[in-house]
Amino acid sequence: MSKKNDDFFKEKKPWSEVKDQLLGCYFKPYVQKILYTRKPLEYIDCFAGKGKFDDGKPGSPLIALDLIEECLTTTKMASPQIRTTFIDLNYADDLRNNLQGYQDVNIVSGKYEDHILRLLRGSRNRNVFLYIDPYGIKALRCSLFDSFAIAPFNSIELLINLNSFGFIREACNALGIQLQLDDPTLFDDLVEYDPTKLTATDKSVQDLNEIAGGNYWQAIIKDYKAGRINGYEAEERFAEQYCRRLSQSYAYVLNMPLRIKPGQRPKYRMIHLTNHPDGCLLMVDNICSRWEAWQDVQNGGQFTLFQEDVNNQSVDEDEIRRKVEDHYSQFSEYTSLNESMAQFFMKYGPICKTKDIRDALKDLEGYGNLQVLRDPAVTGTGRPSKFMEEKTNKQKVSLRWAR
Ligand SMILES: C[S@@+](CC[C@H](N)C(=O)[O-])C[C@H]1O[C@@H](n2cnc3c(N)ncnc32)[C@H](O)[C@@H]1O
Incomplete structure (x- = not known):
């Protein structure tokens, strides 16, 4: 018997607002961009x-459909095709x-895992x-995500809400340990459609291996059991290793912990998967703007002394510049700007907006540290181009370390 959990839909909670904003704010520029491929969107x-x-209040279906309508009425592309399910x-x-x-609109009644292929x-x-x-x-089988990555699509992107504490709790059950956390509200929205809890059996361990895409989670739970890490550290390590596992199939994997108050424990993690650098960069900017907007709400619009990133780490401009220099000093061959920036965010996470990186690169070019090729190389008036931004079919930039 499935459990409906009707309470979830009684009123929209702040957690759902943050999730949907992340989807909505990403989805519009994504659709606008993807229509330029002249291939249909599913x-x-x-x-x-x-x-x-x-x-x-709108749920994710209405949010997506309204944005699609908006994009279809404003796009300059001829006969755009978008199918929604x-x-x-x-x-x-x-x-x-x-x-x-x-x-x-196509509506399917049933389980995702039974219908998606x-x-x-x-x-x-x-x-x-x-x-x-x-x-x-329980429905998140990693092997399905792997299979989407190798299917013959023009492109594939996934935005996944990962209930990482839910995983840790079930992993503890499966290995016969009780999870203890100091935040009693953490599991409020954690409702399984299948009310059976995992028990300490080989079958539970196998199910979790399927979800995680490997058995690496067992070492994390053993460290938790031995008292080497606490429950929050276990969640963080699991999320990090889960993303690393997904990066076997997807070139760009971003992980955004969803917390509403600065300093609060993350409740969920949104994970974005794509094989395209442009999709990764669009999501980085989206994550940073969403985070800024939520910080403003929580601080009542007050000025905060230090900027913080999504992991509640203080973001220091000098530190970002040091990281940019370190990253780009590895590029001895010309590499496209977007590809190199997406690699930066894979290494350091979404710690700043793409504009911060591009500004730092302009300075490095000015100091003679970077060699930059631009296409077109000159402006309409015959002057050397200076842009540090790639635009589909209009502007290309590639760069390499000079010294
Ligand atoms: C968190 S809610 C989705 C909320 C939605 N994204 C929104 O913003 O309004 C999860 C939904 O998944 C449905 N569900 C549970 N198990 C499912 C499965 N295996 N396949 C498809 N849907 C499922 C539930 O009925 C529930 O409506």
Whole structure:
């Protein structure tokens, strides 16, 4: 029997607002950009919910559909094609009601894991975006994510809500340990559609290996059991190693801990997967702007002395510049600007906006540390180009370390 957890949709909670803002603010520039590929877009919300909350606030389906409508009315591209699918185990009827009036909407009643491969079979050469927002972790089979990465799509991106504390709690159950955390609210929104809890059996261990894509999590739980790390450190280590595992299939993996108050423990992690540097950079800027906006809300608009990144670390401009210099001094061959910046964020995480890196690179070029090739090399008036930004089909930049 599946558990519906209707309470989730009674009113939209701050956690859901942050999640949906991250999706919404990324999705618009993503759609605008992807339409330039002249290939159709297949958008699938794999755990769609009701479409909207009972308090009238939009859920992820309405947010995506409204943005798609906006992009379709403003794009200059001829005959853009976007197909949307919404899967939900419990709320297909609500979805049908709430999404009336939108065109080309496909609603699937059932489990994501049972339908997704069939749904993607017709997506050869399309751009595919999957939004994965389950209650818990049990439906997240890593082998499915691996298989999407090698399918013959034009591109594939995933935004996954990872309930990493939920994983740690189940991992402790599976290895016969009790998880102890000092924040009692942490599990408030952690609801599994399947009410059975994992028990200490070989089957539970196998299920978790399937979800994590390996058995690396067992060493983390053993360290927790031995008292070498606490529950929060266990979660952080798991999230880091899970991302490393996903990077076997996806070139760019970003990890954003979702916390609402500065200094608070993360509640979920949003993980973004793509094989395209431009998608990674778009998400980095989105993560940084979302984080800034939430900091403003929490500080009541007050000025804060130190800027902090999504991991609550103070961000020091000099430190960023040192990291930029260190990263770029490895480039002895010309490499595209976007590729090199995406590699930077893979190494250090989304610690600043792409503009901060580009500004630092302009300075390094000025000091003679970087050699830069630009296409077009000269402006319309015959002067040497100075841009430090790539634009699809318009501007290219590649650079290498000079000394
Ligand atoms: C966190 S809610 C999604 C909320 C939605 N993204 C929103 O913003 O409104 C998770 C949804 O997944 C559905 N669900 C649970 N197990 C599922 C499965 N295996 N496949 C598809 N949907 C599932 C639940 O009915 C629930 O509506």
